[in-house]
Amino acid sequence: MNILDIPTPALILDRERFMNNIAHMRDKLADFRIPLRPHLKTCKSVQAARHILDGQPQSITVSTLHEAEYFLAAGYTDILYAVSITPNKLKQIQNLQKAGANISVILDDLEAANMVNEEAIRLGTVIPVLIEIDSDGKRAGLTADAPSLLNVARQLQEGPGTTLAGVMTHAGGSYYCKSTEAISKMAEQERNAITSAAARITKAGLPCQIISMGSTPTALFAENLNGVTEIRAGVFVFHDIVMRSLGVCKTSDIALSVLATIIGHKTDKNRLLVDAGSLALSNDRGKPIEDGSYKMGQIVDVETAEPYAGLWIDSTNQEHGLISLEHSNYTFNDFPIGSQIRIFPNHACITAAAYPQYYVVDGSDKVIEKWDRCNGW
Amino acid sequence: MNILDIPTPALILDRERFMNNIAHMRDKLADFRIPLRPHLKTCKSVQAARHILDGQPQSITVSTLHEAEYFLAAGYTDILYAVSITPNKLKQIQNLQKAGANISVILDDLEAANMVNEEAIRLGTVIPVLIEIDSDGKRAGLTADAPSLLNVARQLQEGPGTTLAGVMTHAGGSYYCKSTEAISKMAEQERNAITSAAARITKAGLPCQIISMGSTPTALFAENLNGVTEIRAGVFVFHDIVMRSLGVCKTSDIALSVLATIIGHKTDKNRLLVDAGSLALSNDRGKPIEDGSYKMGQIVDVETAEPYAGLWIDSTNQEHGLISLEHSNYTFNDFPIGSQIRIFPNHACITAAAYPQYYVVDGSDKVIEKWDRCNGW
Numbered sequence: 001m002n003i004l005d006i007p008t009p010a011l012i013l014d015r016e017r018f019m020n021n022i023a024h025m026r027d028k029l030a031d032f033r034i035p036l037r038p039h040l041k042t043c044k045s046v047q048a049a050r051h052i053l054d055g056q057p058q059s060i061t062v063s064t065l066h067e068a069e070y071f072l073a074a075g076y077t078d079i080l081y082a083v084s085i086t087p088n089k090l091k092q093i094q095n096l097q098k099a100g101a102n103i104s105v106i107l108d109d110l111e112a113a114n115m116v117n118e119e120a121i122r123l124g125t126v127i128p129v130l131i132e133i134d135s136d137g138k139r140a141g142l143t144a145d146a147p148s149l150l151n152v153a154r155q156l157q158e159g160p161g162t163t164l165a166g167v168m169t170h171a172g173g174s175y176y177c178k179s180t181e182a183i184s185k186m187a188e189q190e191r192n193a194i195t196s197a198a199a200r201i202t203k204a205g206l207p208c209q210i211i212s213m214g215s216t217p218t219a220l221f222a223e224n225l226n227g228v229t230e231i232r233a234g235v236f237v238f239h240d241i242v243m244r245s246l247g248v249c250k251t252s253d254i255a256l257s258v259l260a261t262i263i264g265h266k267t268d269k270n271r272l273l274v275d276a277g278s279l280a281l282s283n284d285r286g287k288p289i290e291d292g293s294y295k296m297g298q299i300v301d302v303e304t305a306e307p308y309a310g311l312w313i314d315s316t317n318q319e320h321g322l323i324s325l326e327h328s329n330y331t332f333n334d335f336p337i338g339s340q341i342r343i344f345p346n347h348a349c350i351t352a353a354a355y356p357q358y359y360v361v362d363g364s365d366k367v368i369e370k371w372d373r374c375n376g377w
Numbered sequence: 378m379n380i381l382d383i384p385t386p387a388l389i390l391d392r393e394r395f396m397n398n399i400a401h402m403r404d405k406l407a408d409f410r411i412p413l414r415p416h417l418k419t420c421k422s423v424q425a426a427r428h429i430l431d432g433q434p435q436s437i438t439v440s441t442l443h444e445a446e447y448f449l450a451a452g453y454t455d456i457l458y459a460v461s462i463t464p465n466k467l468k469q470i471q472n473l474q475k476a477g478a479n480i481s482v483i484l485d486d487l488e489a490a491n492m493v494n495e496e497a498i499r500l501g502t503v504i505p506v507l508i509e510i511d512s513d514g515k516r517a518g519l520t521a522d523a524p525s526l527l528n529v530a531r532q533l534q535e536g537p538g539t540t541l542a543g544v545m546t547h548a549g550g551s552y553y554c555k556s557t558e559a560i561s562k563m564a565e566q567e568r569n570a571i572t573s574a575a576a577r578i579t580k581a582g583l584p585c586q587i588i589s590m591g592s593t594p595t596a597l598f599a600e601n602l603n604g605v606t607e608i609r610a611g612v613f614v615f616h617d618i619v620m621r622s623l624g625v626c627k628t629s630d631i632a633l634s635v636l637a638t639i640i641g642h643k644t645d646k647n648r649l650l651v652d653a654g655s656l657a658l659s660n661d662r663g664k665p666i667e668d669g670s671y672k673m674g675q676i677v678d679v680e681t682a683e684p685y686a687g688l689w690i691d692s693t694n695q696e697h698g699l700i701s702l703e704h705s706n707y708t709f710n711d712f713p714i715g716s717q718i719r720i721f722p723n724h725a726c727i728t729a730a731a732y733p734q735y736y737v738v739d740g741s742d743k744v745i746e747k748w749d750r751c752n753g754w
Binding site: 004007008009010041063065083084085086087089092108109111112115134137139140143261262263264265266268269273275278279282317318319320322336337338349350353354355356376377 | 514
């Protein structure tokens with residue numbers, strides 16, 4: 001199948017770039033001898049996971065219990081569900097355990113630890129739990145010096161429905177860094193937080209086997225990972241415009257794109273229309289481009305994936321993308337109606353979630369494989 | 378099944394509100410004796426369509442060919458595909474025709490009309506085409522006074538691969554109106570554009586049977602629909618925060634919401650976390666609230682759907698929604714970890730697309746039905 005024969009919009013994955021991105025992360029972590037527990041919320045694909053985990057420990061991170069079920073069915077048993085657990089989800093966790101999963105969950109609250117313990121007892125199971133540590137103030141977790149940290153740790157270790165498996169953190173703050181130097185500092189801040197929390201726990205005589213941190217930026221720009229037992233990262237396998245704007249990847253590393261058809265020439269507005277809109281691209285705004293404006297994706301050549309200078313998705317409706325020719329040297333003649341382009345996404349994880357599959361290409365216009373995805377919850 | 382037993386995040390549809398919204402649109406259009414060709418891109422659900430079309434002409438509008446296939450399989454044969462057609466999609470159109478569809482398409486360009494004609498001849502079929510008219514400068518279409526309008530019309534009528542079925546427009550500009558009076562004016566602008574275009578075509582001796590306009594705001598606030606043969610609208614069946622902010626609906630008309638679980642208390646930031654993030658809610662920013670900030674959804678009671686004053690989804694990550702308690706009178710005690718809320722979406726069409734089904738409730742906490750959706754392309 002030729003890429004031009006795929007019904008649009010569609011999700012295109014460049015296998016060579018994908019494989020290079022995996023190799024780059026492996027090389028980076030090999031220097032530190034730290035294993036990767038990839039976050040599969042980005043690819044949500046068994047065929048992609050086979051490559052990411054080839055020859056590596058078969059440990060994975062997921063963001064939904066649906067992902068856990070899907071990857072377990074494919075043979076991945078060592079699973080970290082990295083969104084705070086609540087009692088109403090423990091029956092699903094138990095079902096995963098019964099199906100063979102060694103699944104760990106996270107939480108950051110004493111009341112939650114108590115409730116999870118009680119529900120696990122009621123269900124007749126024991127749940128391994130990591131305590132989430134806040135290393136950047138951006139989302140969830142107890143700070144490493146939080147007074148309640150040891151109470152939560154003790155509750156998890158002593159409650160018969162839970163075991164204390166370790167600590168984890170995610171420095172999403174790295175997405176707001178202004179330079180790769182700042183990302184390196186954020187990685188050190190992340191490492192400091194998680195190892196300090198672990199030290200408090202072990203000093204109190206409690207176990208803390210797993211000391212897990214990670215994000216694609218901090219994983220790739222960390223200079224010191226002493227005391228960390230595993231790294232989690234997800235979007236590094238595809239990269240995207242946000243990662244490029246952070247200096248975390250180059251344009252030629254972006255492996256994911258959306259194939260779209262030129263469906264209109266709005267000549268009185270000097271604007272192209274494509275059949276990729278809010279649903280095909282997502283409404284993730286990413287970061288502003290040089291002129292301060294927000295764009296919804298970058299237009300690249302359908303075969304070479306080379307960017308067209310000055311061409312972006314300026315705005316979207318449900319099934320329409322609008323591309324101004326105003327700030328480019330291109331004309332309507334360069335984009336006949338019915339011809340195709342590809343679009344680099346702002347945020348690969350979110351854009352990919354609209355599609356049931358990847359059309360995998362390998363540096364040419366031939367589709368070599370189709371890989372599936374597990375979306376939803 | 379009780380609403381509290383649904384795994385979260387999930388899509389909840391209040392059937393009573395949905396039915397009232399349908400009745401309200403019917404009453405409005407009955408005054409003008411204009412039939413509705415509902416845009417099913419919002420609901421994408423056969424079970425929903427049965428109610429929307431109950432006792433009405435069985436004509437529908439779709440935004441993807443996948444919707445066309447899905448609704449055709451359910452018996453809806455009179456279909457308008459309302460996104461500009463291109464030659465590479467005609468094989469799919471022909472397959473729909475062979476399966477029994479009377480499907481019309483749209484375009485707004487002479488070159489496109491030529492290419493569609495040639496490809497239809499090559500395939501051995503004839504495609505009914507409406508010309509898209511630009512009534513608001515927002516997206517696609519020829520203006521009613523465009524010199525090329527009659528050339529396109531003539532090409533469509535004379536090309537053996539096409540027939541000229543009429544004209545259509547969509548006043549998406551109504552989404553930017555500052556008052557319902559402005560929406561009424563926009564409806565008149567839309568009507569003027571589409572009837573002027575039709576008049577030029579018929580004056581040139583060409584047929585123009587269908588004169589189609591519509592958007593939820595202009596359909597509900599039009600004061601004159603003379604000369605129009607059908608109205609298209611979609612989001613009116615669910616409504617959402619954007620429709621409310623336009624004055625097009627009331628809070629008690631919003632029929633769609635996302636069920637979510639409170640997964641964290643970030644006490645040092647006075648913030649709740651829920652398991653509905655970018656994927657569960659979409660990143661559609663909608664319109665700013667009173668203080669000028671953009672929110673990603675409004676928090677409402679899980680059973681009554683009454684809004685909690687001052688509580689919004691302030692920001693999202695892939696699977697996390699963050700809710701500040703700062704500008705409310707609520708405390709963490711009002712939202713125990715593991716308890717549930719519902720969230721009104723900014724833009725119902727986009728939020729719903731993340732889910733394979735609706736859990737339908739009827740003014741209580743009981744799930745009475747599940748309705749499916751056809752997402753993707």
